[in-house]
Amino acid sequence: MSVHANPTSPHFKDNAHKALGDPQLQQAMGKLRIGFTAARAASAARLPEFEALRDSARDIKNHTLANLDLYLEAYEKKVVEAGGHVHYARDAAEARKIILDICKEKGAKTVAKGKSMISEEIALNEALDAAGVRPIETDLGEYIIQLRGEIPSHIIGPAVHLTKDQIEAEFRKAHTHLDKDRNLEEPTSLLAEARGVLREKFLSADIGLTGANFLIAETGSSVIVTNEGNGDLSQTLAKTHIVIASLEKIVPTLEDASQLLRVLARSATGQELSVYTTFSTGPRRDGDPDGPQDYHVVLLDNGRTSMIGTEFQEMLRCIRCGACMNHCPVYHAVGGHAYGWVYPGPMGAVLTPSLIGVEKGGLLPNASTFCGRCEAVCPMRIPLPKMMRHWREREFERHLTPSVQRAGLGAWAFFARRPALYRLATRIGMGALGFMGRNKGRFSKLPFASGWTQMRDFPAPEGETFQAQWKRERGGR
Amino acid sequence: MDPSSSKRVGLFATCLVDLFRPSVGFAAVKLLEDAGCTVSVPSQTCCGQPAFNSGDQADARALALQVMDSFANCDYVVAPSGSCAGMMAKHYPELFEGDPELQRRARAFAAKTFELVSFLTDVLGVTQVRASFPRTVTYHDSCSGLRELGVQAQPRKLLASVDGLELKEMKDSDVCCGFGGTFAAKFGEISGAIVERKTVDIIGSGAPVLLAGDLGCLMNMAGRLSRQGRAIEVRHVAEVLANMTDTPPIGAPAEKSAEKTA
Numbered sequence: 001m002s003v004h005a006n007p008t009s010p011h012f013k014d015n016a017h018k019a020l021g022d023p024q025l026q027q028a029m030g031k032l033r034i035g036f037t038a039a040r041a042a043s044a045a046r047l048p049e050f051e052a053l054r055d056s057a058r059d060i061k062n063h064t065l066a067n068l069d070l071y072l073e074a075y076e077k078k079v080v081e082a083g084g085h086v087h088y089a090r091d092a093a094e095a096r097k098i099i100l101d102i103c104k105e106k107g108a109k110t111v112a113k114g115k116s117m118i119s120e121e122i123a124l125n126e127a128l129d130a131a132g133v134r135p136i137e138t139d140l141g142e143y144i145i146q147l148r149g150e151i152p153s154h155i156i157g158p159a160v161h162l163t164k165d166q167i168e169a170e171f172r173k174a175h176t177h178l179d180k181d182r183n184l185e186e187p188t189s190l191l192a193e194a195r196g197v198l199r200e201k202f203l204s205a206d207i208g209l210t211g212a213n214f215l216i217a218e219t220g221s222s223v224i225v226t227n228e229g230n231g232d233l234s235q236t237l238a239k240t241h242i243v244i245a246s247l248e249k250i251v252p253t254l255e256d257a258s259q260l261l262r263v264l265a266r267s268a269t270g271q272e273l274s275v276y277t278t279f280s281t282g283p284r285r286d287g288d289p290d291g292p293q294d295y296h297v298v299l300l301d302n303g304r305t306s307m308i309g310t311e312f313q314e315m316l317r318c319i320r321c322g323a324c325m326n327h328c329p330v331y332h333a334v335g336g337h338a339y340g341w342v343y344p345g346p347m348g349a350v351l352t353p354s355l356i357g358v359e360k361g362g363l364l365p366n367a368s369t370f371c372g373r374c375e376a377v378c379p380m381r382i383p384l385p386k387m388m389r390h391w392r393e394r395e396f397e398r399h400l401t402p403s404v405q406r407a408g409l410g411a412w413a414f415f416a417r418r419p420a421l422y423r424l425a426t427r428i429g430m431g432a433l434g435f436m437g438r439n440k441g442r443f444s445k446l447p448f449a450s451g452w453t454q455m456r457d458f459p460a461p462e463g464e465t466f467q468a469q470w471k472r473e474r475g476g477r
Numbered sequence: 478m479d480p481s482s483s484k485r486v487g488l489f490a491t492c493l494v495d496l497f498r499p500s501v502g503f504a505a506v507k508l509l510e511d512a513g514c515t516v517s518v519p520s521q522t523c524c525g526q527p528a529f530n531s532g533d534q535a536d537a538r539a540l541a542l543q544v545m546d547s548f549a550n551c552d553y554v555v556a557p558s559g560s561c562a563g564m565m566a567k568h569y570p571e572l573f574e575g576d577p578e579l580q581r582r583a584r585a586f587a588a589k590t591f592e593l594v595s596f597l598t599d600v601l602g603v604t605q606v607r608a609s610f611p612r613t614v615t616y617h618d619s620c621s622g623l624r625e626l627g628v629q630a631q632p633r634k635l636l637a638s639v640d641g642l643e644l645k646e647m648k649d650s651d652v653c654c655g656f657g658g659t660f661a662a663k664f665g666e667i668s669g670a671i672v673e674r675k676t677v678d679i680i681g682s683g684a685p686v687l688l689a690g691d692l693g694c695l696m697n698m699a700g701r702l703s704r705q706g707r708a709i710e711v712r713h714v715a716e717v718l719a720n721m722t723d724t725p726p727i728g729a730p731a732e733k734s735a736e737k738t739a
Contacts, residue, residue, distance in 0.1 A: 329653045329674075334667060367660075367667070369668070396531065396533050401532065442699075451664070451668075455673070455704065457700040459703075461496055
């Protein structure tokens with residue numbers, strides 16, 4: 001069974017262990033760590049109003065979420081006026097069924113796909129395959145991971161976990177009809193090869209399917225941003241265009257979308273704008289030179305409306321730029337696949353328990369140092385550490401916290417809430433520990449601290465506690 | 478300074494300093510007293526952050542109330558840690574959402590709570606210290622102090638006034654060392670990988686001394702550096718600013734440091 005249907009998030013630690021021992025992954029992550037952070041920093045520094053734009057972006061989404069029903073209705077009305085169809089899907093199964101029904105109705109054999117995380121969330125490719133419809137990923141990164149049978153490891157760079165050499169090997173394996181001696185050394189030559197292979201597939205696809213970065217209530221338009229133009233070909237050449245998007249992608253106006261676009265690419269790749277920003281409104285009109293004959297929008301809820309009014313509502317501001325993971329030390333160390341489901345990094349650590357349940361996803365919000373760098377760069381000012389903490393609270397309330405950890409915390413809290421007993425116990429404990437560690441100044445092994453001492457020494461205490469010394473020297477003032 | 482106008486500062490030593498490195502507490506007392514404060518050390522255990530970050534709200538609230546009661550008579554509460562000061566100054570009010578009376582108290586408490594170095598510079602207006610440390614040092618910005626409290630320029634400013642000290646910045650000084658409190662124990666392997674990465678930048682700075690403002694991060698980095706067999710000396714920034722560097726560095730035995738500082 002695939003990771004989509006059977007998340008490995010409960011095995012985050014094992015996944016991380018494997019990732020840390022994978023030299024190719026570590027090489028690939030090293031590049032990401034340096035590249036994306038520098039690009040975002042330079043881009044933000046170039047725009048004096050960047051911080052003000054972040055405030056404005058946050059406010060736009062807060063307003064939208066407070067009036068989501070109104071804007072969804074307005075959006076639907078506009079789509080229908082333009083000749084399109086809107087389908088509401090409560091969950092992944094409903095969304096798959098709606099799309100499969102359209103495929104069946106059109107007698108579709110192939111679907112050309114632009115990059116869509118919602119498609120990943122609902123495990124659409126497997127469903128299409130099972131129904132005898134071939135999904136063709138047209139984004140270079142998605143194309144690569146489709147060849148490998150993987151899920152994305154990053155929400156904007158699905159294949160960032162791979163080195164160039166791995167991708168080259170994959171291409172040589174899959175494109176056996178091409179000249180063995182061709183040059184695939186550069187990313188551009190890899191892109192050219194993928195384009196060559198994909199071009200005929202665009203032309204023969206029965207349905208084009210894309211995600212949406214924004215849905216605009218004012219105009220009924222869906223917006224996608226890409227750097228390869230593959231989304232445009234997917235949606236323009238096929239007779240039917242299906243947009244699959246989660247319902248919080250809605251924004252009130254074209255102006256609002258333009259503001260959000262100003263922070264999106266800057267936060268993601270450091271570009272001022274992505275190479276292509278495409279607005280689609282309904283099917284081809286009379287006199288249009290191109291465009292689809294049918295235009296469908298599938299709006300996925302999948303648990304999102306139940307986040308509204310809870311401490312997780314702010315997560316719905318997320319515009320999927322990936323800045324949080326690009327700046328996350330944990331993500332840098334273990335990569336995206338360790339998170340075990342569709343959404344990795346800090347945004348995934350908050351969203352995954354909402355979507356697959358805290359029983360399965362609960363380890364992810366624990367896997368953070370709370371360094372706060374994600375929140376510091378989030379263009380939508382989502383308080384990611386705070387929301388990870390809220391998940392930990394829910395886990396604790398429901399006694400899902402591992403028992404050893406809970407017992408340790410309980411013992412510590414018992415003493416911490418009894419200062420006199422604490423002083424006595426720590427005075428004895430630190431005295432002993434200080435004495436034992438006197439010669440080396442550190443411990444290379446300590447009972448109950450193997451998590452620490454596996455990788456590092458534990459510095460020995462000086463011996464007498466500060467409070468005891470203070471009392472001795474200053475009479476406990 | 479006129480004793481009647483002297484600020485009554487309660488030192489929240491932090492549990493790590495209380496238990497592992499009392500010398501940082503005494504360095505903090507010296508810095509505060511040199512700046513004219515009257516320092517007291519009210520009864521204390523822990524600020525409650527481990528409970529708060531583990532989702533244990535009940536214990537976190539109980540400990541917050543304990544701290545607020547204990548420090549009730551102080552004009553200011555100062556901690557030699559951005560992490561604990563951040564807990565008290567930023568998160569205590571969050572703990573009492575839904576209880577206006579306690580939240581009002583928590584807000585008032587938060588408003589008088591500061592991290593040591595930024596308290597010296599931003600509240601007391603200290604611009605220089607009387608200290609000598611003729612070494613090259615590098616400085617790690619601990620996450621909570623940096624991102625919750627804006628502690629970045631302040632320690633650098635005071636370090637610049639230390640006789641003979643040269644600051645050599647490491648690359649990515651603002652990137653997490655991987656400590657993360659209970660994270661280091663719960664996810665020891667990942668934490669270890671992050672601190673390994675951090676030591677590359679520390680070593681890359683070429684400085685033989687590493688300073689920071691949080692003992693948790695310091696113990697983490699010192700622990701990894703000593704496991705690697707590196708002879709980099711690790712200290713809390715307050716020790717250098719207070720001119721109290723006779724104690725052995727973090728994780729080093731007593732004799733070794735005596736040779737070094739001799």
